[in-house]
Amino acid sequence: LRVCPGMRFQVADLLAHLQAAPVSTNDVLLKPYLASWDELIKFLEALGPMVGLISQEIESKTAIIRDLAQKAEKEAEKIVKDRKRKPQLSFGYTSIRSMIKWELENGLVDFHKQTNSGCRTLLRLHRALLWLQNFLQELGKDGSEEERLRSPSDLCKETYQHTLAHHHNWWVRKAAELAFLAMPERPYFYQLVCVETQSEAAVVLNRVVRAIEEVYERNEVALQEHGMLDLP
Numbered sequence: 001l002r003v004c005p006g007m008r009f010q011v012a013d014l015l016a017h018l019q020a021a022p023v024s025t026n027d028v029l030l031k032p033y034l035a036s037w038d039e040l041i042k043f044l045e046a047l048g049p050m051v052g053l054i055s056q057e058i059e060s061k062t063a064i065i066r067d068l069a070q071k072a073e074k075e076a077e078k079i080v081k082d083r084k085r086k087p088q089l090s091f092g093y094t095s096i097r098s099m100i101k102w103e104l105e106n107g108l109v110d111f112h113k114q115t116n117s118g119c120r121t122l123l124r125l126h127r128a129l130l131w132l133q134n135f136l137q138e139l140g141k142d143g144s145e146e147e148r149l150r151s152p153s154d155l156c157k158e159t160y161q162h163t164l165a166h167h168h169n170w171w172v173r174k175a176a177e178l179a180f181l182a183m184p185e186r187p188y189f190y191q192l193v194c195v196e197t198q199s200e201a202a203v204v205l206n207r208v209v210r211a212i213e214e215v216y217e218r219n220e221v222a223l224q225e226h227g228m229l230d231l232p
């Protein structure tokens, strides 16, 4: 992977964070997961002011989880100090599975009404990640002439309609679709990941897509095992 001088978004950083996230056989560390989102936000911001605006929503979701993590950490420190107990590795918001366990044990997850739990917030990021994964996968296809000629704007709209749009109301869908209209053309995306041709882009994008897939699948299973795929 090439380093692009002077660019805020670096695909190598994104890949590094994504690959640092999977832990043990079925868990995902939250720090690198959120760091991956930081990098994806830079990517989205580079796509223009309209997309940047909706990516602020993603940023606020990552901030909610980070806040919860910070509070839990302070609490944990207190417990350790008061009772002279050893800090546990699987405590609080270390990983998605520790977060689920922590929030369930502390009654922080509401299955019937909207709250600001880490679980329901992560679910929003999780759904958005599937969309990004599909979009990057389509953008990275290097098969037929037809595939290579499809505009990022169309790909974005189609993958959105197949994934995240199901979870959005009419107003949000319209706003999102408006943002896609102003999407740059393929050469701009090549610059973003520092390549010159579609076949080079395919190599880079496929590596990113594989890494996203691994993280996405693990989170999907963890949320599903706890009946958390529809949290309000």
Ligand code: 1PW
Pocket: 044, 051, 054, 055, 057, 058, 061, 124, 125, 127, 128, 132, 135, 156, 164, 172, 176, 232
């Ligand atoms: C290359 C693709 C570019 C797409 C940019 C990715 C941003 C996706 C986020 C769209 C957000 C639209 C506005 C907010 C919607 C929220 O209602 C929704 N949030 C998400 C992340 O889907 C649900 O969150 P909520 O309202 O239940 O807290």
